[in-house]
Amino acid sequence: MKQIVFISLAFFGLFLSGMAQNQEVLFWWSFDDTVKSAGQDTGVAQPYQEYRMGGLTKYVPGVKGNAIKFDGFSSYIDVVPRDLSENSQDLKLFRLPRQISFVAWVALGAYPWNWAPILTMGKYGITGFYFGVDSRGRAGLMISDGTSTWHECVSALAPGGKTGMELNRWYHVAATLDSDKGLSIYINGALANTYNGFVDRRRIVYSEFEKGFRMGMNRERLAPTDAIREWAT
Numbered sequence: 001m002k003q004i005v006f007i008s009l010a011f012f013g014l015f016l017s018g019m020a021q022n023q024e025v026l027f028w029w030s031f032d033d034t035v036k037s038a039g040q041d042t043g044v045a046q047p048y049q050e051y052r053m054g055g056l057t058k059y060v061p062g063v064k065g066n067a068i069k070f071d072g073f074s075s076y077i078d079v080v081p082r083d084l085s086e087n088s089q090d091l092k093l094f095r096l097p098r099q100i101s102f103v104a105w106v107a108l109g110a111y112p113w114n115w116a117p118i119l120t121m122g123k124y125g126i127t128g129f130y131f132g133v134d135s136r137g138r139a140g141l142m143i144s145d146g147t148s149t150w151h152e153c154v155s156a157l158a159p160g161g162k163t164g165m166e167l168n169r170w171y172h173v174a175a176t177l178d179s180d181k182g183l184s185i186y187i188n189g190a191l192a193n194t195y196n197g198f199v200d201r202r203r204i205v206y207s208e209f210e211k212g213f214r215m216g217m218n219r220e221r222l223a224p225t226d227a228i229r230e231w232a233t
Contacts, residue, residue: 027079029077031065031067032065051077051079051215054074054075054076054077054078055074056071056073056074057069057071057075057077062105070217072109072112076216077214077215077216078211078213078214081209081212101175101177102174104174106118106133106165107168108165108168108169111136111163111229112135113227114222115130115132115133116134116216117131117216118132118133119132119213119215120132120213120215121206121213123208123220127144127205128208129142129143129144131175133165134154134164135225135226135229136157136164137165137166138154138155138156138157139154139165139187140152141153143204144206146205151195153182153193153194154193155187155192155193171188172188172189173187174186177198181194182195182197182198
């Protein structure tokens with residue numbers, strides 16, 4: 001059984017955190033029909049906006065411009081580096097810094113059976129990072145530090161409720177990694193949770209660089225943790 005969520009991504013940005021004057025956009029996908037046009041509008045280097053869609057993905061109206069709608073079973077987006085030689089710019093960019101922010105607009109059509117990725121890179125639970133949504137509609141950021149520990153920061157459930165984000169509603173979700181402060185999750189601009197166990201300047205440990213980024217569907221099949229649940233039949 002594949003574990004996917006119906007997610008419409010209005011846009012996704014990956015930002016280098018820090019002082020306002022030092023902020024830098026590392027990767028950006030607006031999902032407008034003409035990617036080159038979006039690159040010119042935002043001033044982001046065009047080669048790193050390229051993406052490849054698989055399965056039954058389709059363009060739909062987003063918060064602004066286009067969004068991508070996933071079918072929940074077969075669809076995904078891959079962003080794969082073209083040059084992984086030791087001194088290539090692609091490889092340098094994919095080794096993300098110690099301070100970084102992940103930002104996206106998402107709308108859930110259904111709650112997944114397990115974690116489903118907004119954006120991930122590496123091997124789930126072992127290396128890299130995982131920014132996604134769980135079976136109750138909570139947003140979370142998970143980070144590897146090269147040990148057996150998989151650090152997690154997950155937003156809380158709605159007060160008195162059994163789920164986090166509601167279905168069929170747009171949310172602005174963000175996650176930050178700071179080598180001094182740890183991990184943070186934001187929903188619609190409000191701090192949703194923090195985790196300070198990932199500090200002391202440990203870098204994210206990666207593997208499988210050649211596979212690049214993945215959106216919408218896990219590469220590994222995960223056992224359903226909540227296939228039957230009272231909050232989402």
